[in-house]
Amino acid sequence: MGDSSNNLVHELLQGLELVRQLQKNLHMPCSSSQETHELLIQKIISIFEKALQIVNGNRGPLGEPSSQHSIGVTIRMSESPPLSGSPHSEDSDRDLMEHDHNASRKRKSLPRWTKQIRVNPGIGVELPLDDGYNWRKYGQKGILGAVYPRGYYRCTHRNVHGCLATKQVQRSDEDPNVFEITYKGKHTCTMASNTIPTSTPNENQESNLNTNQNVLQGLEQQPNLNELLLNLRAGLRVQTEHLDSSHDQPFSSFHFPSSSNIKTENQILTSPMLENFSSLSFIPPATSEISHFSVSPSVVNNIGGYPSMISIWENILFMYEVDSCITHF
DNA sequence: ATGATTTGACCGAA
């Protein structure tokens, strides 16, 4: 971690302190004015902007693929064109181009990026590796020169929402513990399997605990720090606007989406706020390189009110530290 | 009954 990293942590800590202060103020409405709230929010926003600048300086443009290192799995990401010499080399378009609506069977112009996931043999994970999206297998093919067949998956919501995202899963010849997952197209459905749980989050976690797929879900879906910062900042901005117009319920919109906002699976989100909170509310943004992040207990426990903002901030700090400190698995 | 997976056939690109 260099100077800028220290600066970032410093900024984030400062922001966390401000959020806590804001929380206190909100708890004691009589002892603090609306102006105080707004001032705090402005400060927080400004810290976010600083933090974003630092992050962008360190890591390149938003959405740039990054390495994720975790217990049991190592994930490397690369953008198209992937892997010269691999079976993926048939086309080299790397541009994020318009979707081809001509129903061409080969969607050459879709954005494409590859993850390599190393699975700890002890885990004994079998495919398909769940990455938080709902995939439906539509084919499997033996690939010339490859020991293992390649699996073809498309978004489950393709028919419902016209989501054109697909992925291919190829087990590595050299190392059977490595899975190479090539994603094509971006999700337009915003419907992940890990969207807001219909049951309580804790129930949901417990019910899925100890499954290898969930291990991967959690580990594979750590959010891009940039996205978290952007999303949180977006939330703050929206909230600021609300404060301008209505002064009765500060931070009312900082709630995590409740079941009233998000319906059960296969239904569409309607609230614009949810767009801003896509990754925070466990809904992967369609354009993100990284699907979404694992459900942190601290976030889960605070669903439903502004205290979650503190948890989010703590998450950002925590994730940044993890991201920075762990170099290799 | 419904949805997911399997698998051979088909199609387009090279």
Add this chain to the structure above:
DNA sequence: TTCGGTCAAATCAT
């Protein structure tokens, strides 16, 4: 013609 990607009927799982 070969090969990778997709389709769709058959099969399986819930």
